Amino acid sequence: MYIKRLAAAAAIVLAAVGGAQAKDWSKVRIGTEGAYPPFNSLTADGKLVGFDIDIANALCEEMKVECEFVTQDWDGMIPALQAGKFDAVIASMSITEERKQKVDFTNKYYNTPPAIAVPKDSKLKGTTDADLKGVMLGAQSSTTHSNYAEEKLPSADLKLYPTPDEYKLDIANGRIDAVIDDVVVLSDWLKTDDGACCKILGTLVPDPVINGEGAGIAIRKEDGDLKEMFNKAIAAIRANGKYQEINDKYFDFDVYGG
The missing domain is CATH 3.40.190.10 (Periplasmic binding protein-like II)
Known part of the structure; x- marks a missing residue:
């Protein structure tokens, strides 16, 4: 009986401690x-x-x-x-x-799906790996979009950037050939003066494993x-x-x- 009471008391103490530690x-x-x-x-x-x-x-x-x-x-x-x-x-x-x-x-x-944007005068016609062979492709590092490019577009030459601002600057100045990102992000950029250089080449079919x-x-x-x-x-x-x-x-x- 004493052991049961001791166990019950311990449970009450633990519950009180747990309640005290609950996050606000x-x-x-x-x-x-x-x-x-x-x-x-x-x-x-x-x-x-x-x-x-x-x-x-x-x-x-x-x-x-x-x-x-x-x-x-x-x-x-x-x-x-x-x-x-x-x-x-x-x-x-x-x-x-x-x-x-x-x-x-x-x-x-x-x-929303990923997409690829290119300069308005780009000769690229499609978004497949074969289409992008040898293309310098920019992407933000540590994103699903850079992971997608590495996995699905291995024939492209992938260049990674810490933020989208850097890849946008490089494609606007002709240092890379294309970029990959969320279609909404790219579309919004194209409406700005800085994005006037470029156009959406096409959207990509998301891969649930990569894109989530x-x-x-x-x-x-x-x-x-x-x-x-x-x-x-x-x-x-x-x-x-x-x-x-x-x-x-x-x-x-x-x-x-x-």
Whole structure:
């Protein structure tokens, strides 16, 4: 009997300790890149703007939590999340099996295909590996798009860049022949003065293994309660029209995908 009482007392203590250690999600720190328009970018005065940012703010409002944004270079995004620099990543990060080994993901909040852009006077006719043989192809490093190029377009000469800004500068100045990225990112760039050099050569058929299941919110594996909060909020803004309002602010089609 004494042992049973001792075990029960220990269980109560452990439960109390566990409850005391439960995380307070009244404030959520969100990591983003700030260099991937129209999804996330920095204005001249340092303000974060874009689809990712508006979606993040809508989700935090739905969850009734305070959002704090932290900018982070893309290559170090997952290590910074794991190290506790922020609590979630909302930065157009594709949900892939490789990344799932390190972090957890919410359900997707958009899904758009990759594409290839070339100078307007390019002689290239297609987007197959044979079409791109010997072509100097630019891509942002550590992305699904660079992984796609390495796997599906091995005949191209792949050149990697830390951010899209660098590959855009190189193709505009004739230093590379083509670039690969999200079709929305490329299309948005082509509407600017800097993007007047180029055109979309074509979209690519996503490979689920490489390109993943769409863009989701990355969460540390131990923070399942935060993941659930985000999933409920994604479903809520999809249902109440807020998602559509943000979608229509940036795009003339549904980026959520099928």
